[in-house]
Amino acid sequence: MDDVSQADRELEWSEYARTAYFATVMPDVEVLISSEVILITDPQVPMVEGNHAAMLRTTPDRADALIERIIQHYQERGLTPYVAISSNCSPDDFAQRLLAHGFKQHAEPEQWLTLKDAWYVEGLRGPDPIAVCEIGQDGLVDFCQVMVTAFDLPPAAAPLLTRNFGCINDLPGVHNYVAYLDDKPIGCMSLFSYMGYSVVGSAGVLPGLRHTGAAVSLIVRCYQDYKKSGSKVLAFQTMLPKLARMFRIGGCKHIFTRTYYVLE
Numbered sequence: 001m002d003d004v005s006q007a008d009r010e011l012e013w014s015e016y017a018r019t020a021y022f023a024t025v026m027p028d029v030e031v032l033i034s035s036e037v038i039l040i041t042d043p044q045v046p047m048v049e050g051n052h053a054a055m056l057r058t059t060p061d062r063a064d065a066l067i068e069r070i071i072q073h074y075q076e077r078g079l080t081p082y083v084a085i086s087s088n089c090s091p092d093d094f095a096q097r098l099l100a101h102g103f104k105q106h107a108e109p110e111q112w113l114t115l116k117d118a119w120y121v122e123g124l125r126g127p128d129p130i131a132v133c134e135i136g137q138d139g140l141v142d143f144c145q146v147m148v149t150a151f152d153l154p155p156a157a158a159p160l161l162t163r164n165f166g167c168i169n170d171l172p173g174v175h176n177y178v179a180y181l182d183d184k185p186i187g188c189m190s191l192f193s194y195m196g197y198s199v200v201g202s203a204g205v206l207p208g209l210r211h212t213g214a215a216v217s218l219i220v221r222c223y224q225d226y227k228k229s230g231s232k233v234l235a236f237q238t239m240l241p242k243l244a245r246m247f248r249i250g251g252c253k254h255i256f257t258r259t260y261y262v263l264e
Contacts, residue, residue, distance in 0.1 A: 052082035117251035126217025150204025187214035
């Protein structure tokens with residue numbers, strides 16, 4: 001596992017502090033925080049991002065009982081149990097214990113990175129044909145439709161995402177952007193700033209248009225708003241090794257890796 005530090009724990013913790021803040025305005029979203037685990041659920045959008053357990057920390061003699069409690073929590077709600085394991089989890093053999101309970105690894109590991117050297121991003125310039133706009137409520141349909149297509153999600157996800165992003169879009173620290181090419185929405189990205197941490201998310205560009213420089217334009221805008229936010233950290237998450245490598249070339253440092261497990 002990665003070397004764990006207080007900074008690592010604070011970064012991952014900030015993700016769930018922000019999620020708990022969002023849950024105050026999002027119907028049906030639940031965030032339960034205890035000393036042993038964080039449980040988040042969103043039964044309306046049954047995807048791993050909104051339904052998983054994280055930051056498991058307990059003693060070896062209690063670890064298997066905690067896994068059983070997590071399974072029960074999600075199955076009682078008719079949801080698939082997912083668990084995120086990072087170097088912030090303890091004991092170190094949680095992944096092996098999950099496998100023994102019938103879990104399997106879900107997708108590629110998620111790499112977390114933070115911007116350490118801004119010289120590269122400071123010099124980036126988006127191509128002139130791409131216009132990036134921070135959207136209000138009236139732009140959410142474009143934003144979510146791009147996300148559904150870029151992430152290859154089922155069409156039924158669009159109205160659910162629109163509902164969720166509509167709840168948080170006007171909150172302080174929430175920035176949702178759409179990249180346009182000739183007035184056509186082709187890319188999306190979010191910047192969430194909360195308690196000193198800014199995290200880039202919801203990033204995608206339509207297939208066939210990923211050569212246009214839309215991603216560069218979106219990153220430039222996110223970076224500009226991050227500097228205005230007063231946050232001490234700009235963080236990125238990706239399950240794509242190629243994208244993580246590009247982030248490192250662009251001045252980011254790998255902080256830790258998180259792997260999701262699913263009980264199917």
